[in-house]
Amino acid sequence: MPATIPESHLDLFQKKSLAYLATVLKNGSVQVNPVWCDFEDGRVIVNSVKGRQKDINMRRNPSVTLCIADPENSFRYLEVRGEVEEITESGADAMIDRMAKRYMDVDTYPFHAPDQIRVNFLIRPDTVRANG
């Protein structure tokens, strides 16, 4: 059974809240990067570029952790531990535009590069902790 994001904290996916995404490198050490995130059908969505370190990490080891804090009150946050269930290019360009709308107030992601293949990572929450 996937875990549920409590309704009390679903607004974090509407605000400009960054997710800090932890992925595991080949040598076992942990990478943490800020990423944009979304939430759809019970899964957290992260978007990146094919071939980046986090993409390589998640293809090798699908266990990830995300921490998403309220930009107005960092004592209020979600921690989501889960698994990347699906990695797909389908809808990934539309998703980065949707994220750019929310995080940057622009209609189109301004850093599109024709040589980059964007990818969506669909993450099933297994353990969720809501703080504050």
Place this chain on the structure above:
Amino acid sequence: MPATIPESHLDLFQKKSLAYLATVLKNGSVQVNPVWCDFEDGRVIVNSVKGRQKDINMRRNPSVTLCIADPENSFRYLEVRGEVEEITESGADAMIDRMAKRYMDVDTYPFHAPDQIRVNFLIRPDTVRANG
């Protein structure tokens, strides 16, 4: 040789930049929490309460990763992978007050609890990536 934090990003330890601290749980999964941080004599300092999960994790496994972004521009961030070299109660109450000054603009940390023992974690940077 410990890694050096580039001068270009040292201001992140003066701003109200949260550190997202990844520690490893007993079962191998990763915990990520926002924490206040400081920097002194080449080491990153994090402060917590004895007995909390992150304290337990770092005593068991000293390998940690921190991601610290500029609150005004999240594309500008530091990622520090390193090891907790020292865990000490000495100076930990003074440190949380100093952090409260910076992060909350108050002279004394307002959540002091007499039954809590505060602890400083001194982290040696081994790998540093500066972005933006």
